[in-house]
Amino acid sequence: MIATDVHESLRQNVRRMVDARIRPNAIEVDELAEFPERSMAAFRELELLGLAYPPELGGGGGDLISQVIVLEEVARACASSASILLTSWAALTPIIAFGSDALKQEVVPKIAAGEQLASFCLTEPGGGSDLPGLKTRAERVDGGWRLHGHKRFISNAQHSEWYAVLARSGAPKEAAFGVFLVHKDDPGLSFGAQEKKMGMRGFPTADVILDEVFVPDAHVVGDPARGYSYMMDTLTYTRPLVGAHALGIAQGALDASIGYTAGRTQFGSSISKFQMVREMVSDMMTAVEAARSLLYRSAEIAPVNDERARAFASMAKVFCSDTAMKVTTDAVQLHGGNGYMRDYQVERMMRDAKVTQIWEGTNHIQKLLISKYAYTTI
Ligand SMILES: Cc1cc2nc3c(=O)[nH]c(=O)nc-3n(C[C@H](O)[C@H](O)[C@H](O)COP(=O)(O)OP(=O)(O)OC[C@H]3O[C@@H](n4cnc5c(N)ncnc54)[C@H](O)[C@@H]3O)c2cc1C
Structure with a gap:
């Protein structure tokens, strides 16, 4: 088995926390379709939001198996609560792998501390499967990029501080895309209504609308043509x-x-x-x-x-x-x-x-x- 004793001890700790703090609220989280604040508080106390980030960014230095174990244990009792972790972890993955040190220092520590969340914006109203066909465009301007487009079904929307947006950074037929990090207070960013869902009702899903949002060069992840x-x-x-x-x-x-x-x-x-x-x-x-x-x-x-x-x-x-x-x-x-x-x-x-x-x-x-x-x- 790939999981070590350290992983098993993590599993037992998370299981205890889930039984005490998350499982008892799972029915209510679904019924009320409300953001699971009590789960967030528990995640913060166990320092789970930063589990896999490097210690110098305030994280726990864990590996992918650790993340797998935590998601298994939380989703076993409350899938909505686990989705909060899943979404934020997914959104930060390209930043950790390809972002500049300055960008990581600006974004990761507060998320690792559980003070902020992040979202991942790929899907658009025109489709999610045909990712290369996406329409959101990023236009080069002085000091950065201007983003215009519409992202659909975005998890944690409105609750996240940061949105990792995949946008077309070259000419319409060119296969150049960038990953742009948009802050929720950036002028021009707005949200659609909360979706009413079949399941996963305890975590938010909404459209993210980008109306000529300026993204400074410092908030571009790596090379804007390699997104x-x-x-x-x-x-x-x-x-x-x-x-x-x-x-x-x-x-x-x-x-x-x-x-x-x-x-x-x-x-x-x-x-x-x-x-x-x-x-x-x-x-x-x-x-x-x-x-x-x-x-x-x-x-x-x-x-x-x-x-x-x-x-x-x-x-x-x-x-x-x-x-x-x-x-x-x-x-x-x-x-x-x-x-x-x-x-x-x-x-x-x-x-x-x-x-x-x-x-x-x-x-x-x-x-x-x-x-x-x-x-x-x-
Ligand atoms: C609750 C929820 C949360 C989500 N959260 C996020 C998020 O945080 N960020 C984000 O970017 N997206 C998010 N999504 C979007 C999700 O990733 C897309 O819905 C998914 O990728 C499918 O895209 P689509 O809905 O446009 O369906 P379509 O692409 O229109 O597909 C419709 C059907 O056609 C099939 N199909 C399409 N193309 C092919 C093909 N070439 N061959 C065979 N079959 C095909 C599909 O499999 C599907 O059955 C979320 C969706 C939901 C429901």
Whole structure:
């Protein structure tokens, strides 16, 4: 197993915090569709927002496996709360990897301290899958760039201080893109209405509108013509994180199903004694453990960041999210009518699981990437 004793001790600490501070609020967070401030307070106390950043930037110096473990454990109880961490971690990945030292010093320490959050802005109303077709443009002006465009379905929108925006920095047909860091107080930045979602209701999603927003050169990440390749590198790290988030949901649904079937009686016997029930639980557990193995493998090789690592990141994202959807659906089935009711949590997990097959590149798009890699191996 790739996880070390240090990782296991992190898992136990986070699990204790989740049981005490996050699990008890999970139903309410979903029902009220409110930002989970109590989860944020708990993340701050355990210094989780800065977990993987270098110590000189106020971070904990953790690795990708540590992030995977934290997301699994938080999403196991409350996927909305885990999404707050996932989004901020994903948004800072290109800045940590490609940003200037001055930019990192300006942005990272406050996020590491849990005082601020960051968002990741790729998708537009015209589409999320066709990323090279994006329309948001960055025009060169004196001392910086002027951004104009519209980003759709942005996680943590309005709650984040910083927005990492992918925009076209060359001529319309040129394949030049930059990553621009926009501050929430920059003139010209505004937000659409909060989306009303099927699941993940406890964390915010809204459009980000850029109306001639000036971004100084100091807030451009690396080379303004290489943003697309920065994002592709970033996704090798962030797709395992999306997989970990999905796997946590699946694990939570499996836990709930084992507990419920052990306690529920029909025909004078625990339903856990019925072979068809046992088969379902066995298939769920096998899928969860298979997903975990692939996920940890993808996290282990992500730092290599070659074609294979990218394909593994996509495989982990697909397998963990498909597992989350299947396992949560089966969990509702195993709970019978109770599974359909909000009090029993598994219906929330099923609603939360769906988006993991859609965001960060739909599973169709991941399969295109995996198959492209497959044909390079012959
Ligand atoms: C709750 C939520 C939060 C989100 N958060 C963020 C965020 O923080 N930042 C961000 O940038 N985006 C975010 N997104 C957007 C998300 O990444 C996109 O929705 C996703 O990439 C799909 O893009 P789309 O919605 O435009 O669907 P489309 O691209 O229009 O796809 C529609 C369907 O067509 C399929 N399809 C498209 N092209 C192909 C192809 N070539 N081959 C086969 N099938 C194809 C897709 O798989 C899908 O089934 C979020 C979305 C949601 C729902």
